[in-house]
Amino acid sequence: MDVVPDVDHLSAHDNSVPDVLDSANSNPKALQPRLHLIDEQQKFSESLSTYIARDWGLGDAGFNYNVAAVFGSQSTGKSTLLNRLFGTSFDVMSENARMQTTKGIWISKGRNMKVLIMDVEGTDGRERGEDQDFERKSALFSMATSEVLIVNLWEHQVGLYNGANMGLLKTVFEVNLQLFGGNRGKEKTLLLFVIRDHVGATPLANLSNTLRADLERIWHGLSKPEGLEDCKITDYFDFMFTTLPHKLLQPEKFETEVDNLRLRFSDPSDPNYVFQPQYSRRVPVDGLHIYAGGIWDKIMTNKDLDLPTQQELLAQYRCDEIANAAFATFQEKIKEFRQPIETGNIVENLGPKMNEIRGAAIKSFDKDASRYHAEVYKRKRADMLNKANHMLEAYFLGQLKNLHKKAVNMFSTNLQQALRADGAEFSVAVAAAKKEALDYFLQGAKAIKLGETEWSYDEEQYQLEQGLQEFATAQREKELNKMLTNLEKNLRNELDEPIGLALNNPGPGMWGRVITIYQRTVEESEQLLQKKARTFDLNEKEQAELTVNLRRQAWVLLTKKVQEESVDGMMLLKLRNRFEEKFRYDDHGLPRVWKPDDDIDTPFRKARDETVELVPLFAKINTMDPVKGEKFELEPSDDFDFDQSLKVLSESRQQEITTKFKRESDAFYLEAKRSVVSTQAKIPYWVGIALIILGWNEFIAVIKNPLYLMVTAMVGVPMVVMWYLEMLGLVETIARSVFDQGYKIAMDKLRENMDKGREDRPPQYQRQPQQYPSLSNKPSRTDSYKEESGIELSSMEKKSQ
Numbered sequence: 001m002d003v004v005p006d007v008d009h010l011s012a013h014d015n016s017v018p019d020v021l022d023s024a025n026s027n028p029k030a031l032q033p034r035l036h037l038i039d040e041q042q043k044f045s046e047s048l049s050t051y052i053a054r055d056w057g058l059g060d061a062g063f064n065y066n067v068a069a070v071f072g073s074q075s076t077g078k079s080t081l082l083n084r085l086f087g088t089s090f091d092v093m094s095e096n097a098r099m100q101t102t103k104g105i106w107i108s109k110g111r112n113m114k115v116l117i118m119d120v121e122g123t124d125g126r127e128r129g130e131d132q133d134f135e136r137k138s139a140l141f142s143m144a145t146s147e148v149l150i151v152n153l154w155e156h157q158v159g160l161y162n163g164a165n166m167g168l169l170k171t172v173f174e175v176n177l178q179l180f181g182g183n184r185g186k187e188k189t190l191l192l193f194v195i196r197d198h199v200g201a202t203p204l205a206n207l208s209n210t211l212r213a214d215l216e217r218i219w220h221g222l223s224k225p226e227g228l229e230d231c232k233i234t235d236y237f238d239f240m241f242t243t244l245p246h247k248l249l250q251p252e253k254f255e256t257e258v259d260n261l262r263l264r265f266s267d268p269s270d271p272n273y274v275f276q277p278q279y280s281r282r283v284p285v286d287g288l289h290i291y292a293g294g295i296w297d298k299i300m301t302n303k304d305l306d307l308p309t310q311q312e313l314l315a316q317y318r319c320d321e322i323a324n325a326a327f328a329t330f331q332e333k334i335k336e337f338r339q340p341i342e343t344g345n346i347v348e349n350l351g352p353k354m355n356e357i358r359g360a361a362i363k364s365f366d367k368d369a370s371r372y373h374a375e376v377y378k379r380k381r382a383d384m385l386n387k388a389n390h391m392l393e394a395y396f397l398g399q400l401k402n403l404h405k406k407a408v409n410m411f412s413t414n415l416q417q418a419l420r421a422d423g424a425e426f427s428v429a430v431a432a433a434k435k436e437a438l439d440y441f442l443q444g445a446k447a448i449k450l451g452e453t454e455w456s457y458d459e460e461q462y463q464l465e466q467g468l469q470e471f472a473t474a475q476r477e478k479e480l481n482k483m484l485t486n487l488e489k490n491l492r493n494e495l496d497e498p499i500g501l502a503l504n505n506p507g508p509g510m511w512g513r514v515i516t517i518y519q520r521t522v523e524e525s526e527q528l529l530q531k532k533a534r535t536f537d538l539n540e541k542e543q544a545e546l547t548v549n550l551r552r553q554a555w556v557l558l559t560k561k562v563q564e565e566s567v568d569g570m571m572l573l574k575l576r577n578r579f580e581e582k583f584r585y586d587d588h589g590l591p592r593v594w595k596p597d598d599d600i601d602t603p604f605r606k607a608r609d610e611t612v613e614l615v616p617l618f619a620k621i622n623t624m625d626p627v628k629g630e631k632f633e634l635e636p637s638d639d640f641d642f643d644q645s646l647k648v649l650s651e652s653r654q655q656e657i658t659t660k661f662k663r664e665s666d667a668f669y670l671e672a673k674r675s676v677v678s679t680q681a682k683i684p685y686w687v688g689i690a691l692i693i694l695g696w697n698e699f700i701a702v703i704k705n706p707l708y709l710m711v712t713a714m715v716g717v718p719m720v721v722m723w724y725l726e727m728l729g730l731v732e733t734i735a736r737s738v739f740d741q742g743y744k745i746a747m748d749k750l751r752e753n754m755d756k757g758r759e760d761r762p763p764q765y766q767r768q769p770q771q772y773p774s775l776s777n778k779p780s781r782t783d784s785y786k787e788e789s790g791i792e793l794s795s796m797e798k799k800s801q
Helices: 048-055 078-086 133-145 166-183 204-220 251-266 285-300 307-342 350-369 374-420 426-448 458-503 510-536 540-565 568-583 601-612 651-680 685-694 696-704 706-724 728-760 781-800
Strands: 034-038 066-072 105-109 115-120 148-154 189-196 237-243
Touching (some): 048 105, 078 251, 115 133, 133 166, 166 189, 166 204, 189 204, 350 374, 426 458, 458 510, 458 540, 568 651, 685 696, 696 706, 706 728
Parallel strands (some): 066 148
């Protein structure tokens, strides 16, 4: 087989790229860095990502890049073609030593184009001999990663099986069916045949027809998978054919054709542009190192290579990386919301801020992840969105909680302010305060609810409405109690004085007047209650209960007033006043002046009997309504016994009060008797003359001494006034009564102290308490007064006779 040696010379063409005859003689500044992607030990390089980003500047290229690979026999000028075509720096064979130069697979970037070129180790090399394992592996790898496969061959090799690399192409076809058999018509690879050293004797069309016929024959001879028996070669491959002149014999024409061929790789407007969308492997450049490494691992482990699966795995890996990076930034940005929300504050514009931060995270994810497998990208995007929403939901709920608290405080404050206003209606105030609080909560809740979430504030809104209702109910009870308290005060004020006046004028119509006062007051209070109850939105049942309670409360106030007016002291005062009115004053209301001839006993007995008849009147409240002519009644309850409330004085108390009154009335009788005696006793005239003569010196001494004069005036003037008004007897009676009561109290205290002292002494020193005679066995002081006054009266009557 004739082989034209590769001899590299610097071209004089302006756009030519210098050949690299020896790596040591290359100019590294003018050429792109290269990477030994898979070495001769079939080990994949871990530096691909670094070269892509740092050395070749494709880190942000995304899908805007392409991959091409070159196939061909060893020492056919593949590396030389790539160096001149793309400006790479692959090693080429030295003319002095024809031996393998490309070992494994090298990769570099085309100069001034976003194209990655892989220089694949040549076939039929004597170094590997019959070992075609790497040949198949490299073909499988190139087919999985490249969009365009450049097949480099000599013109004189066309029509030959081995020389034209038909064995290699058979391997390529088998690999293609393995990789893309399930994507018939969807995944295609372009085979670009570059026929070298074309002298023009055989037209390109004839050469391409020959190659097509050979390819079709190889394709039909393949053992195809089940279901793909009728598939065509064009379902998986597109073909392009071009020629290049002889590099040594026609150097200038060679350089011109290389420049024209370069346009197919760099100019999308060229009609023969090779990087069409249907050839793309849809692998973003930032994930190429992972994708290519995964492909090679599968190849090395002899596992079935499923490119769609590999693309999905790559997409999952890269999408997770991109999502984690975006989410880390997202978490850092939302930290600022935690403290104010946890301390109960409302974060202003929280919704727009959360939406902006979430949107930035999703946008960052979309920017890089959208290049990968569509289904994986969508799934990972949804996962990230859910993860972000889940984290933001905590702030959403925290903000809702703070909005709930502030809405409750707002409701309470506004309600209190509204109720302080004059003429405020509770129901109107509650409705206005509730509307404002709910509007505030709903406005804040809607502002923080983000799109693409299933967040809901219905439960919080329901809890808020329940809370406001409970607060309003409690406040209504409070205001109702306040209103009822005011009504109770008003009832007390309206009942106390009129009922007191009615009870101070006892008589047959006394209880009728009391019931009339009660009915009138309750009726006025009920009207006021109904007027105010309408402002509380009370239903009929509640109004009826309040009305019944109002009547009972008014009745309780009435009975309390009756009890106050029915204590012993007040009863005795009422009886004494009535007795004085009947005994000391005549029918015309004038004071009586008793004369010796007047009958005192009959008026006394009449007045006392009429007064005593009033005591049973106070025994029980008579509920007969004088207006309606029927008895007034209230329904009893568990804590209210209407019948029991009617009882005022028991039998024993009536008897006790009657007895005390009779004793007090005796004093009036004695006073009247003494006044008659005092008017009958006359002092002789000579006694006055003797007093003047004998007391003249003392009289002069008193007049001249201011102290004596003042004391005499202070004592004498009141005595003269009382004597003139005939009140000396009354004063004496009161003084004796006070003395008796004081004496009794002192004796009781003395007995208590003596009994206590005996109880504190040890048992051996205790004595039996002395038995004192009961005071109740003593004769009535008024009886002794009667006897004494009777004796005095009889003796006085004898003297007067």
